[in-house]
C-alpha cells in the first residue's frame with residue numbers, strides 16, 4: 001500500500017522542517033484517517049474534527065516516530081486509534097443520555113434505520129439502494145462495542161494485517177482475531193435483527 | 200460455547216481457526232476439518248455463518264470522501280502554508296467561518312470597507328500622536344479630546360514641550376490633507392445616489408460649519424456606517440484600488456501597519472465576502 005522507503009524519506013524530510021514533505025504526508029493519509037474516524041465515531045462532523053486533531057498530534061510528535069520500529073502507517077493508525085479512544089471516553093456520557101443522536105454524516109445517518117428502509121422502498125434506483133444499505137451497515141457498526149468496532153474497521157475497511165492491528169491496539173494477536181470474529185458475527189446479527197424488525 | 204469435539208475438532212480449536220478460514224489463509228487439511236465441524240456443530244455452524252456474513256457486510260462499505268476543506272484545515276492548523284495559498288486564491292475554509300458569518304457578516308463587511316478602514320487608521324494615528332505629544336497615559340485616553348481642532352489647540356498649548364515633535368505634526372497634517380483629497384477623489388466613483396446625496400450634504404456642512412474638520416472626521420466613521428451596513432454586499436473595486444493607490448502615495452505602510460491591514464484585507468476578501476453573503 002505504501003512504499004516504505006519513500007514514506008520514510010518523506011517523514012525524515014518533514015521532521016527536518018520541509019513543509020512540502022509534511023503536505024505530502026497530509027495528502028497521503030487524510031483519507032484513510034478520515035475514514036477510520038468516520039466509521040468509528042459514526043458522524044461526518046466528528047470525523048472532520050477528529051482527523052484534524054490526529055494530524056495536529058502527528059505534526060507535534062513526528063520527530064518521535066522511530067523508522068526502525070514499524071511502518072509509518074501503523075504508527076499513524078495507533079495515534080488515530082488513541083485519539084478515538086479518548087473521544088469515545090469523552091462522549092460516552094452523551095451517548096448514554098442520547099443514544100439516538102447519530103450526528104450528521106455523508107450517508108444521511110440522521111435518519112433512523114426504519115426511515116432508511118422505507119426510503120429505500122420508495123427509491124428503486126439501484127445506486128440509491130446501495131447507498132442506503134451501506135448506511136444501514138454503518139449504523140449497525142455503531143451498535144457494536146468500541147473494541148469490536150475498531151478491530152473490524154482496521155481489518156475489513158482498512159485492510160490492515162492482524163499483526164499490525166495488534167500493535168496499534170496493544171493487544172495480543174489472538175485477541176485481535178477473536179475480536180474480529182466476534183465483531184463480524186455481532187454485526188451480522190444486528191443487521192439481521194434490523195431487517196426482521198422492519199420488513 | 201459448548202466444549203465439544205465434532206468431526207475431530209474441538210469448538211475452541213474451531214474458533215481459533217475461524218479468522219484464518221474466513222480470511223482464506225487456512226491450509227486445505229485443517230480447512231476440511233473446519234468445514235466438517237461447522238456442518239456438525241449447532242454452536243459453531245451459525246457462528247461461522249454470521250462471521251462470514253458480517254465480513255461481507257463490512258466489505259460492502261465504500262470509502263467515504265473527506266470534506267473538501269479537510270486538507271486545507273489540517274495544513275492551516277499545522278504548517279500554516281495552505282492558509283497563504285488559499286488567501287491568494289480567495290478561498291476560505293467554509294466550516295470554520297460559518298459560525299460567525301450570519302452574525303457579523305454585515306458589520307465585518309463595513310469594517311472592511313476601505314473608507315472605514317482609512318478613517319479608523321487616521322483616528323488611530325491621530326490618537327497615538329496626541330498621546331505622544333501630550334504625554335497622556337493610556338488610562339487617561341477617555342479625557343483627551345480627539346477632534347482635529349482640539350489637536351490643534353493642544354498643539355499650541357503644549358508648544359514648549361513639543362518642538363521636537365514638530366516634524367511629526369507637519370507630517371500628520373500633510374497626510375490628513377492628502378487623505379481628504381483622496382476621499383473627495385473617491386466620491387464620484389461611488390455607486391448609489393443615496394451615497395452621493397449624503398456626500399454632498401457633508402461637503403455643504405464642511406463649508407458652512409464653524410468647525411468643519413470636527414464634523415467631517417466624526418461623521419465619516421459614524422454616519423457612513425449606516426448605509427454601508429445595508430449596502431455591504433456592494434463591492435466597489437474603484438474604491439479599493441483608489442485607496443490602495445492612496446496608501447502607497449502616503450507611504451502609510453511605513454507609518455501605520457493598521458492601514459495596510461485594512462487595505463490588504465479588502466483587496467483579498469471583498470469578493471469572497473460578497474459571494475458568501477449572496478449564498479447566505
Ligand SMILES: [Zn+2]
Nearest residue numbers: 210240242243
Ligand atoms: Zn463447535
